[in-house]
Amino acid sequence: MSLLELFCDVDDFMLTFTPQWENSQMQAGKRRKRAGHLCPSEVMTILIHFHQSHYRTFxxxxxxxxxxxxxxxxxxxxxxxxxxALMPSMMIPLLAYLHSRYGACTGISFIDATSLVVCDPKRIHQHRVFAVDAKRGKTSMGWFFGFKLHLAVNDRGELLACCLTPGNVDDRTPVAQMVxxxxxxxxxxxxYISAPLSQLLFKQGLQLITKLRKNMKNHLMHISDKLLLRKRAVIESIIDQLKNISQIEHSRHRSPVNFVVHLIAGLLAYSHQGKKQGLHLDERALLAA
Structure with missing residues (x-):
């Protein structure tokens, strides 16, 4: 997507969103802001375009x-x-725009969580920016200090939901609300293995399918479910792109709010990506069982 196409898409969204946003601000008692040199659509476009570029720092x-x-x-x-200084004011419009960019549920979804490290573990006691918000957490790669980004995507590689939590939050905690x-x-x-979570999701019309631990009894599983479990790497590839191309993880943050702004902009940059990590499946055949 070119810069012009990106701006047009952002501006079309803001034409609908801005009147509602300003009306809610007026009802909350906030005064109308004076127009600046850069309109919100331009600020949002620059933020998203940065995560599409190859620059390491904004x-x-x-x-x-x-x-x-x-x-x-x-x-x-x-x-x-x-x-x-303008970036914090763009957090709500960017978040609303991200929700408008979510894909449609196809009946086949993948979920995963990844760590967002904000500083080296050796410098945790010296860290000040996220001293209150970030927490120690542990993944299969070891201990870290920061946050967890929880993502749900469909088989086409489109974002369906996301959630940001401190690093010490269990991966299963935000699932029910996300999906x-x-x-x-x-x-x-x-x-994500959890009998209570599986039962809760089943009541919501969603079947949770995971691999078994070594100490668990084996149970029958349809061949299509086994095949799709092997394709779960699609969401891991998306996370890898977000970290290494969209630059959503680094240790140079100077503001918690701008950290969230850049995170949302990075997710938006991925949503505008032309070719996504998709499986190109025949959903009707797979869900027929």
Missing amino acids: KAYYTEHVQVHLTKEFPHLVSYARFV KHLHGKLFGDRG
């Missing part, structure tokens, strides 16, 4: 690329410091 992207090569596209650019609008079958790893 400052380098803004000062070396936007202010040098995109002056015609954004004729009213502000300084880098001013742009950073309450899904149906069909949900595939996860062994970290």
Whole structure:
């Protein structure tokens, strides 16, 4: 997707969202904000486009690329410091835009969680930015300090739901709330094994399917479910893209709010990706059993 196409899509969404957002702010007693040099659509476009670029830091992207090569596209650019000050106000519009970009449930969904490390474990006691919000957690790769990003995707690689929790939260805790609008079958790893969770999801019309632990008794499983469990790597590939291409994980954050803003923008950048990690399955044949 080109920069122009991205801006048009963002601006079309903001034309619908802005009146509702401003009305809710007025009802909450907040005064109407004065229009700035950059409109919200331009700010959001720049944030999302950064996560589509190959720059490692946003400052380098803004000062070396936007202010040098995109002056015609954004004729009213502000300084880098001013742009950073504008970012927190974009969190709600970005979150609403992300919800509008969610894919449709096909009946075959995958769920997984990944760690978002905010600092090296050796510097935890010196860390200040996320000293209150981040927590120690443990994954199959070892201990970390930061957050967990929980994702649910369909078999086409489209985002269905996401949730951010401290690093010490169990992977199963936010599942019921995340997938309450899904149906069909949900595939996860062994970290989601839970009889109460399976029963709760079954009442919601969703069948949770996971691999068994070594100390668990074997049970019959349809061949299509076994095959789909082997395809669960699709969500792991998506997480790898989010971390290594969209740059949602690094240790250079200076603001908790801007951390969330960049995280949402990274998810949006992936949602605009042309070719996603999909399975190209015949859902009717697989769900017929």
